[in-house]
Amino acid sequence: xxxxSGRSGRRLWAALVPAALLxxxxxxxxxxxxxxxxVRPGGEVHSFSRSLGDYTCTFxxxxxxxxxxxxxxxxxxxxxxxxxSCSVWRPQGKSYLFFTQFKAEVKGAKIEYAMAYSQAAxxxxxxxxxxxxxxxxxxxxxxxxxxxxxxxxxxLMIVAKTPRDEL
Numbered sequence: 001x002x003x004x005s006g007r008s009g010r011r012l013w014a015a016l017v018p019a020a021l022l023x024x025x026x027x028x029x030x031x032x033x034x035x036x037x038x039v040r041p042g043g044e045v046h047s048f049s050r051s052l053g054d055y056t057c058t059f060x061x062x063x064x065x066x067x068x069x070x071x072x073x074x075x076x077x078x079x080x081x082x083x084x085s086c087s088v089w090r091p092q093g094k095s096y097l098f099f100t101q102f103k104a105e106v107k108g109a110k111i112e113y114a115m116a117y118s119q120a121a122x123x124x125x126x127x128x129x130x131x132x133x134x135x136x137x138x139x140x141x142x143x144x145x146x147x148x149x150x151x152x153x154x155x156l157m158i159v160a161k162t163p164r165d166e167l
Contacts, residue, residue, distance in 0.1 A: 057086035
C-alpha cells in the first residue's frame with residue numbers, strides 16, 4: 001500500500017508512521033540496528049546496506065555538490081516478527097547535496113508503506129514530504145522517478161510486511 005493521497009491522508013500517515021516505527025524499535029524481537037554512514041558526492045553510484053535476521057535494507061544513490069554528509073540507517077523488526085522497518089535520513093535535517101538518483105530496497109519483506117522527504121524533522125522543523133509524483137514504490141523498492149524527482153532528499157521511511165508461515 002502506498003502512502004494515502006491528499007493532505008488529510010498524509011497528515012494521518014505522518015502522525016502514525018513515526019509512532020509505529022518507534023514501537024517497532026522499542027519492541028524489536030532482535031535489537032534494532034542504527035548505523036552511521038557518509039553520503040558522498042561526486043556523481044558515482046554508492047550503496048549502504050544493513051541486515052537484521054532474514055531482512056536487509058539497501059540504500060543506493062548518486063549525489064553531487066558539497067562534501068560528505070553523515071547519514072544514518074535504522075532497521076528493526078516488530079516483536080511479532082510481522083513488520084520490518086528501515087529508515088535512512090540525515091540527522092541534521094536538510095541535505096545540501098544534489099541527488100541525481102536514489103533507491104531503497106528491502107529484501108525478505110514486501111513494502112506496506114513508504115515515504116520520501118526533502119527535509120527531515122529536527123530542531124522544531126517538520127518533515128517535508130516529496131510530492132507523490134517524485135518517487136515510486138514497488139513491492140520491494142522506493143526510488144526516484146526519472147524526470148519528476150527534484151533532486152532533494154533528506155529522509156526515507158519504509159515499513160514492510162514479513163512473510164508469514166502458516167501452520
